[in-house]
Amino acid sequence: MYLLHPRPAYAVCSLASGVLDCLAASWITPVSRQPPILMVALAPRRATYALIRSSRKATVNVLEWGMLKSLHYLGSVSLSKNPDKMAASGVKVVVVDEYPKIEGALAVLYCDLRTHINMGDHDAVFLDVVRVEYGEAFTPKPRVRDYKYVLHVGGGEYTSNTDSVVSF
Numbered sequence: 001m002y003l004l005h006p007r008p009a010y011a012v013c014s015l016a017s018g019v020l021d022c023l024a025a026s027w028i029t030p031v032s033r034q035p036p037i038l039m040v041a042l043a044p045r046r047a048t049y050a051l052i053r054s055s056r057k058a059t060v061n062v063l064e065w066g067m068l069k070s071l072h073y074l075g076s077v078s079l080s081k082n083p084d085k086m087a088a089s090g091v092k093v094v095v096v097d098e099y100p101k102i103e104g105a106l107a108v109l110y111c112d113l114r115t116h117i118n119m120g121d122h123d124a125v126f127l128d129v130v131r132v133e134y135g136e137a138f139t140p141k142p143r144v145r146d147y148k149y150v151l152h153v154g155g156g157e158y159t160s161n162t163d164s165v166v167s168f
Ligand SMILES: Cc1cc2nc3c(=O)[nH]c(=O)nc-3n(C[C@H](O)[C@H](O)[C@H](O)COP(=O)(O)O)c2cc1C
Pocket: 009, 021, 022, 023, 024, 025, 026, 027, 028, 041, 042, 043, 045, 046, 047, 048, 049, 071, 072, 074, 075, 076, 077, 078, 079, 080, 085, 122, 152, 155
């Protein structure tokens, strides 16, 4: 599957019954513009996924290169084995209308769980995007000359975009 990398990696967060968790996800893609729907492939054992199934709410947080260490941490440590995961993550999470979002994210997509389908070792998890927040990094579209976005090479390796744009 690394033949389709490097690909963008994001932090996906959820909160259910007072339990908060975020993971890193690079198997994530838009699947519909109208209505806006995302698909994220999640392994059933991910603790964050259990929270999404329970609360039916999640956020997808676009983190800048400067937050890479935290993103990698969220993707390497599981709440199921480390109850203090989020306290040691280096990210500050703010809860808005029961959606937990990461402070300082370049963009936040607020999502409701639409459906999930078992596919094998990962489920296809479809999320309705119900609200978005973004700042300069996406005004009016991704500003690759000014911002470094995170791309996952594989394992613990990452890269970023160049600042050149070819325009047709
Ligand atoms: C860059 C990166 C991308 C990842 N992408 C995914 C993904 O798309 N789907 C998935 O199920 N796990 C993915 N993982 C693994 C989870 O983020 C990881 O297992 C995490 O520790 C799960 O935490 P949790 O059990 O607390 O939810 C990725 C890990 C990294 C480092």
